[in-house]
Amino acid sequence: MGEAHDPDAVAEKRLGRTDDDALAFRLDQAGKITHVLALEAKCMVRSNSGIIADAHGKLAAGARRPSGIRELITLLSDYETDEAQAWVARLLELYRDGFRSAKRRDGLAYTVGGSPVRFATRVSWLPVDAPHPSYTADRRFDAMEFQLEDLEGLVDTLYRGA
Numbered sequence: 001m002g003e004a005h006d007p008d009a010v011a012e013k014r015l016g017r018t019d020d021d022a023l024a025f026r027l028d029q030a031g032k033i034t035h036v037l038a039l040e041a042k043c044m045v046r047s048n049s050g051i052i053a054d055a056h057g058k059l060a061a062g063a064r065r066p067s068g069i070r071e072l073i074t075l076l077s078d079y080e081t082d083e084a085q086a087w088v089a090r091l092l093e094l095y096r097d098g099f100r101s102a103k104r105r106d107g108l109a110y111t112v113g114g115s116p117v118r119f120a121t122r123v124s125w126l127p128v129d130a131p132h133p134s135y136t137a138d139r140r141f142d143a144m145e146f147q148l149e150d151l152e153g154l155v156d157t158l159y160r161g162a
Helices: 049-060 069-077 082-096 151-160
Strands: 022-027 033-044 103-113 141-148
Touching (some): 033 049, 033 082, 033 151, 069 082
């Protein structure tokens, strides 16, 4: 409409998802879901210990049924492929079973601009030997940290066409 676009304007900001950021599944030989991985993803220009604690706490508070399953069933139901319909059937079976037949696992993907160079003995912003103390669940937990030198520049290139 001839108006300048300002990607940093408040009206242009978008909140992140409120459900699981990603879900992954492990299938047995018969094609039945045996494990569900609920993944929380954070992307920060500078590391933030409060965000790290919140992400761990959110995963720990997660119920046996990850929040994105119903949304995934609805989304896949719109596809008419055999593969999509097979996944709908698997997910509905898991849903009807009350999620008792699959083990939940939790994961964190933390992308941050830069590494902790000030600390000669530290190679990661995330705890290395165990989850953050705010992760209190008794489930398997895995975390991945990606340190990118110019994260802000990468985001500008990908989302703002800079």
